[in-house]
Structures are given as structure tokens and as C-alpha cells.
Amino acid sequence: MRSVMLSEVVSVLSRIRATASKNEKIFIAADFLASVPRDQLADTARLMIGQLLPSDFGSPGIGFADLKAVRDITLQKSLFSERLTVARVAEAFKTISSISGRKARQRKASVLRGLLIDATREEIEFLLGCMTGDVRAGFSEGLLIEAIAKASGREASAVREMFGILTDVGRVADAVLGGGDKGRAAVLEPMRPVKLMLAEPSMNIRQALASVSLPAAVEYKLDGIRVQIHISRDQIRIFSRRQTDVTDALPEIVEAVRAVSVSSAILDGEVIAFTDKPLPFQEVMRRVTREKDVMGEAERTPVRLFLFDVLYLDGEPLIDLAYEERIERLKRIAPAELLVPRKIIASEADAERFLEKSLSEGHEGVLIKSLKGIYQLDRRSADWIKVKEHITIDAVVIGAEWGHGRRSNWLSNYHLGVKSRDGFVMVGKTFKGVSDAELKRLTDLLLMEVEEDHGSWVKVRPNIVLEIAFNEIQRSPKYPSGMALRFARVVRIREDKSADDVTTEEELRRIMQQQFLSKAERMK
DNA sequence: ACTGATGCGTC
DNA sequence: GTCGGAC
């Protein structure tokens, strides 16, 4: 049986990159996949979207910083062509991923060098691109799923649902095109984390209700970590949205779940840091990746679980039931204190009141959910709509970074300052919210203000003012002001304003204090 | 033993 | 996580 060569993947991807048409990308990919032998489907499919390892395998542990030296050395030596197979690449990265301990980075780099020494220039660029996330072929998970569907003659929606269960494109390719699943059938089952359903963002309640019909359900949107809780007999595991096992970091959540009376289940919910009021998102972050002194941190930063859905119960998948029926089941099995606050609304005013209540209690906003909607794995469906609050300020640009990819020739990432006692203090960066026209305009404006050229970025005189929206002010350990804007984006360029008009550090600090009227502060 | 950089996860 | 552009 033939071996799939890395060069084939690289050349297929350059053809995919060359067309803007999604259909054509899918067609090229499907055509290629159809030619791949079964035993190499998984590795090939992953590589086509720049994935070097199976999704549940961990990560290489070597990144951008280590690659410069590797690139320089190997670029000079790339004399050979078309030697590397997809299988060898996959094997090498599994090895790299498994290396740890003293001098791990160097040892990882040396395995990588051993691989790249047999690679062509294009293959090196591709593999390093996989590691830094800039393959940039306009081809990713979604289109690959469609390509797998096309190559197999199956419905894309069916393959997509399979992906929601298997969570790895390699396993999907293998299951759909290889005719096998290597022991992992594509069925929903406790202890196998899935791709959860997501919500569509919406500006406000009115807009949200334009796509969900009344009556509808409305729930508090809690600012924490999305969790899927898997129960099988006396076993309980907690997984994150991206299928990481976080059970060991959250012992008191495991205990709380013991109050749920089922023989098996998959539950969907949110874990937030909470004392008498919710704590800021930063606090719950201390808990999720924690390995050392978990109990100590648990005392300092208590967490609570709020459940809002059930995907599987006592041996039966429930994802094809309507939301209102799933909620009925959830209410039957879980104690009320573990359920997210929710109600049925019949009017826009009801929804507005519930949003106000959620915000006044220190939460992030609300979700509006269609009563009839099924649970769609791995989908951001209009059946769930989220509404969050945001704040706007005026900030002045004090620096800017040159963009990458489609933003290559523009100043794209703006350093935001607010007015302080003497000058301006930086409170974050943003690149979001600008149209291409604004990007060009801002580049022109900023280039006229350049004070220092640092290559990848420029320091500019504080003369360009932007209206900035954000969701929250975070306590920053990085910025001297001690404040950073969370999810900052540009609303518009304020050519009518000057630096004198921008928000002050004092004002920003007041806004932060206001946040703490409804949120708890950390226990010491 | 300590500090800072880096990777990778959460949002 | 948010957003704009492109299909």
C-alpha cells in the first residue's frame, strides 16, 4: 500500500489556498481524501488543517520562540525532496509531545530538526506554520468536515454531528472514509467528552428576540468555565468546553454532583467562582489549570456549579429532544441549587427585566433559548442567543503593530491609552471592529504620527482617538495602571476628538470599582 | 531557590 | 472570546 507523502498535503493545500471558492476548496480536499489509504486517513486529515496531533493527545510543547534557530539551520540544508511521509511526521510530533523534563525544549527541538532535515523548503514552512498556527489556506475544520462528507457521499450534517461526538477530525475521517472507527463508535456515551452547543451573540434583547419566538426561556449567563459533567455509576468526570479533563482541579464540584441521582448522564453547565456574590472571571481561572495545592486554592477561591442542560440520561441520548423536555428531565434529577436561574418569558419586557436582574447580581448577561430547539453538538445555533452588557470609552492610540496575513500591509493592532496625571497609560490592545476602509484610514493617520520605529510596531504621538467598547475591566498584573480592558474592540474612529478628550485613568478606575458593587472581591 | 520567558488553556 | 469579509 502506498504511503501518503507530506509533499502531497503541501501541494494540495497550495491548490486550496489558491482558490477563494469554498466549494472548490471542498472539492479539491474531497478528491485528495478519496485517494488516501485507510490507515493514513486520520493523520492526513489532521495535517490538512494544520493539526500535528490528535485533539486528545496534548500539544507539542514547542512553539514560536524555539523555532527561529531551527528554521535558519534547516533552511540551509534542505537538499532533499519528497522523502517525508505523513506517517513519519505524525510519529515525530508524538515523540516531541512526549518529551519532558530537563532540557526538554532542546531535546524537542533536536527531534524536530531531525525531521526537518529531510524536508523541502516548502515542507519546512508548512510544518512550522502548523506549529505557529499560520498555514493560512482558508481551510479549516468546517470545510474539512464538508470535504469528508463529500468524499463519502454522506450528508454534511451527519458528519458534523459525528465530529461533535468524536471531536477529532482524524477519527471522523477514519470512521467515515476508512469504514472503521478503531473501537470508538460515533455514539454519544458518558465519559467521552463532546463538542458542546454554543450561543450566537446578539447586541440586545430586541435583536435576540427577532430570531427566537415567544414564549422562550431566558437564563442567567454566568462568567466562568463551561463544563460538561459525565457520570457513569459512581464515576464522575468533568471536562471543559475543549474536552480537557479538569476533574482533579474541582473536587468540590465532584462532591456537589454526587447529589444528582442518576446511573449515567452527561450534563452541561458553568462553573463560576462564587462567595456571596460572583467573583470576577480571573478568579475562577486560578482553579481550572491548578495542579499544586488544589485544596488551598479551593479555600481561597470557592467555586459553584450551575447546570443548564442534559445531553444523556440513564442510558439514553437526549440531544434530539426539545429544550423544554430536556429541562424537565434536568429538574427531576438535579437539586434546585445546582440549576442556573431561568424562567419562561412571554414578552420583551420580561426578558429585559431578567437581564437587569442578572446584571445587578453581578453576572454577565442572559441567554435566550428556543423552547423547541434540539441540542446541536458543535453548533452555534440561533436556538441559543446570548446578550451581554458592554461599556464604551474614548481611548487614544499610543502605538500600533503591523498586521499579518490579510492585514500584512496595515497597522492593525492598536495600543490603547487613557489619560493619566502626566501623559497616557496603556490599558490594552485591540485589532477588532475595524473595516478594511478604517484599517487603511488608521494606517495613514498613524503613520503621520510615528515617533519611534521598532520594526514590528511603532510608537506614535497620542493624537488619534478611538471609541472603544469592552465587556469588563480586569485587574492587570502586566499594565502599570493595574487595569486592562477585556474584549476591547473599536466602535469608530473619533476624528472629531483630540487626546485631551479621552477617558481618564481615574474614570476608568471608577468604572472598575462600580463592577465590584455587584461582584465579590477575593478572599485573602 | 528564585525570576522571567514560553506554551497552552480559559474566556 | 469579538469582529469583518467572503462564500
Place this chain on the structure above:
DNA sequence: GTCCGACGACGCATCAGT
């Protein structure tokens, strides 16, 4: 509607260097 790729904030673990 859907997908992609521009890149933001923080906190923890790990590793490199002193």
C-alpha cells in the same frame, strides 16, 4: 447562515538561566 482568520486578556505549569 456559515466559515475563516485577524488577534485581545489572564493564570498556571514548565523550563532556562542565574
